[in-house]
Amino acid sequence: MSNLTQTLRVSLAQHALFASFTLLFLSSMRAAYVFIFYADRVQASGDLLFILTQGLRFDIITIGFGATLPILLSLFVSPFSLIWRGWQRLQAAYYVALLAIIIFIELSTPSFIAQFDTRPNILFVEYLKYPKEVFAMLIKAYLGDLVLAAIVIPLICGALFWALKRSFTPATSNLKWSLALFPVMSFLCLLSIRSTFGHRPVNPSVVAVTSDLMINSLALNSTYSVMWAAYNNNTNGGNAFSYGDIDEARAIMLVKENMDVPAEHFTNTEIPTLHQQIAGTQRDKPLNLVIILEESLGAEFVGSLGGLPLTPNLDRLAQQGLWFDNLYATGTRSVRGIEAVITGFTPTTSRSVVKLERSQSGFFTIAELLKNQGYDTSFIYGGEAHFDNMSSFFMGNGFQNITQQKDFVDPKFTGSWGVSDEDLFNMAHDQFSRAGDKPFFSLVFSSSNHTPFEYPENTIEQYDTEKATVNNAVKYADHALGVFFEKAQKSNYWDNTLFLVIADHNSRVAGTELVPVKRFHIPALFLGADITPQRYTTVASQIDMLPTALSLMGINSEHPAIGHDLTQRPTKKPGRAMMQYHETQAYMEGDNVIIFEPNKEAQQFAYRNEALVERGQYDAALKERALAHAKFGPISYRDGSYRLPKQKTYRKHN
Template identity: 30%
Template sequence: MHKSIQKRCNYITLVFWLFLGIFAITRTVLLIRSIDVLDISLIEILKIYLIGAFYDFVSVSYLVVPFVLYLIFLPKSFLNYALNRYITYTFTFLIIFGAVFLAFSEWFFWDEFNVRFNFIAVDYLVYTNEVIGNIRESYPMGVLITIISLISIFIFYIIYKTQYIENFLQNQSSLKDRLKPALIYLMVPVISFAGVTQEFTKTSTNQYNNELSKSGLYSLFAAFRNNTLDYDKFYITDKEESVMTNLKKAIDINSSAFLNLNDVTRAIVNPKIEKDYNIVMIVVESLSGKFLESLGGEKGLTPNLDSLAQKSMFFTNFYATGTRTVRGMEAITLSLPPTPGRSIVKRPDNHNMYSSGFILKNRGYETKFIYGGHGYFDNMNEFFSTNGFSVVDRSDFSKEEDTFHTIWGVCDEDLLNRSLKEADLSYRAHKPFMSFIMTTSNHRPYDYPDGRIDIPSHTGRDGAVKYTDYAIGEFIKKAKEKPWFKNTMFVIVADHCASSAGKTEIPLDKYHIPMIVYAPEILKPQVIDKVSSQIDIMPTLFGMLNWSYKSKFYGNDILSSSFKERALMGTYQKLGLYKENKLVVLSPTKKIKNYEVVEQGIYDTKYKEINIEKYLESEAISYYQGASTLHKKGLDRYESQ
């Protein structure tokens, strides 16, 4: 290549080497950080770095497109002007700063979620107020920005001393000469967009290895690109008639209960006298099963919940459907399997769904979603307010009611105290009530009021878990003094686990959560060890109320003798059915795998891959394809009964 052309291309080459070098260092740091959970061998290490370098290269090719275009059309007479010199040096420093900042961000994201950037990171970019506030409260930002700046200045100084930029600014190539190399740079992202997916990273049975093979920047691009996934386009499908037949068999063994041919509407008949017990549901942020000693987990973190479990109906083999709060909300209120891509809570077409809120409201209940944060986050207020609930969020708290808060919301004590007031209002209005209470204290920065527990605030998740446990214990004590207590069922359940990453695609231990139903005047204490899911919560509670109703729920009454044990769970892309000690996993690109659970504990799950069992495959497909089809057709909506 001609020397003058080479000089102008050298600047783009510089950008590539900067990012590729910083990304390689980042990958190495994350590898060392996770060395105890990786499969380490020469072949595995080579795959991590070579595949990772490929994705790093592709992601940087997207990033340089604007500057390639700038270099093509910038006349050579302006290249060495003062303004362009200023732009070039400023742009170079910003590139370096951005790359180093991205590396630090990846460390903290990995530390929190054990994965590269994904949909969560996309959401974080959308809800900047909460996220920036959380970062400020969680980390010493002044120190971190100073360190990032010093590293960036050092790298910039080295580049400056090499005369790389000065040589570039002296370039005198013509537009015709510039077009040839520029076209090569522009073709890389075009080809990559058409032919490169994250599937190329899946070369190991260890998910941590696969995550390290990814590029954080490319994963962020991919998350934006694949915000929603059409089931029919990306997953294994069956004929619609077969899907509906199999789905009905999976949901209800009584085929005569179904009222319509083309959906899952069915009649739930209960011959007993109906009750109007109040329901107070406390959905606890990130309450993994491993935090409860009564589930075989850590000792001393949840003394109040462990004590309540002994006096309650305690579900010990219970699973979350997903890894985000909105997944838990979706599953509990709508009794739906997790959909690929975005949760229903965050989709624009989520009004007037077949929601438990409407069922309760039309039976005279006051239904409230009570949240300590601002409910615009994750579209919560919009979802609940259009699906049978009124909303009480942080904007409704007075200064006296808000005694302590973080960026995510008021502390759990304040939230639960306000929930008591809302229950009192319903009681005085002679209305039965259902409160859906979403906590926030068990969330980074893990801050809470001093003097409540023996773990100092802002020292980690263990303290936040113990504080939430304390707040629930105080709430129950106060509730016992209320006239409505004896007629109330208290449901305590997690939205999801504290961590979702594991060596396998869908690690069961990262979905295992507690569910407690405490009602000493109504229910006898007992342990329920049936495999069940968040989608079964409301059908089970309606069964406790002896209600007959028309249902479009995918879940069922766990206490029924006809209940068929299974759990549905997924990530944004992987969809799982856990049944009969086997796990079926549906993946994009129309792939399916079947595993047998060899060993399951509260901290780890071991699988072995087995041949596909057709009846399990058909059931898994029927749940997810059926839910997708009915949602597209609008057949999962509520009609007055």
């Protein structure tokens, strides 16, 4: 055997085994997705061969990331007998651990797709930050998946370790050949990672060839998908923007024009959107405000929006206040809903500002505005407030008090995500009843309608025979909401309080369209005090709720939120909504929709009969407005210009 052949065999044997095991596993999983789980959607896309070939490409890229450093180090270590044996053991342990991680992420994929309709992304990483809640959820809802992982991971990793151990060899490499091979192997490893001779390395946009994002993601593997999302998130931070070019000054100008605010009401050049808002309802004493954020309550569950008959209490309350027939969430996660409702901030390709570093203080929220006007401000939640960084963001931006799971004494029921909605609302009712004449604002965030859908026994007549289903959880959440409002309407705070009931997002946003607009449709309702019953049918967004609430409360204020005060906006004028769906964003104005994908030309559709239809005529002005709104968030976050002015004195209401 020549020195070259011997050096290659000794240096590369373990790496070849790891690559073989990994390719076989990832290819088998992709084949299962393509031919068993999602065969109908793959067939509809007509991209079977493309998915399989590109899948192999991304599997090689993933292996390249994991194996490049060990391969190059092995070339230098293999000629030295004193350290070669120990190196082989260390390398074997590394590869077994790496394969275990790859298998775990891949086995988690079906459950993740069921929830988010795409392979694991940055949400996967973020959920791992909260092991208590996630592990409890997995035990209750995904026990079968855990058992499967507990069997499959040891079997495959055990087989790899056995094969690696049998491949151990003496240090018989030739140092000269190792040095000669180093540039060759460096080139090949780099090529495996870049997967192209082009100027830019391959990335997920290569496989974004259909409007079905889940089908596009099948051509990746889940480990690569998570790595790419983490890299992209850390690189872009709050300045993520890749939808197109527009002059920043013009973008801000277009956003301001769309705010329906008189030019003379803008008050600060350093904070471009800071403006005076004059309340549509003038009051001697402004109302209290309670925002009830309902977990995962999509329109398809709400009878008044044409959904299933699961919300009789909300449907009844809808007749008593200002009800929105055509309102859309800005995203698919709770923090995106919090971002929109509490701050009025537009969605971006980055994480919600609830999690971004530079927005942990000095970032505008309605809590800060109301605190400066003499209100007590609070957050009431049945789970642990550290989840999704909520407590840090809230306490740094105007919330004075937080009530969370540890503050509930003898709750009626405790599930994976905290106490039941009934316990939550009982706590809220007690706190509001004790407020007296002091004005207050509170964000009350429910959690019962969340996987694994746990709620107290014998509280509702189940819609589904099986207990732990989303339909039953929605019905329980509505039951708890109804009980609360029965108490509230008889309370000492009812006549002085404005309530906003609104969903944070839908339970499962999925579909074959670039952005499944239908799945962003959510309920919202203002009621309480003297609110006149009315239905608002024009398109509206979660970001419109903040200025509308201030107007109904009777609060004259100054703030940077760009949402519309819907109490003073002509209903014949088309409304607009922004929806962030992973890295894709939709801007809907009336029934016209502009959709942006990273590094691609914008596409224009009409939204008719709850579906996107390609529009023949292109509206350049609409695209520019959409692009301006997409860029507003990154610009204002980067510049620190989404805030209240410093050292501002406000009139307090007693």
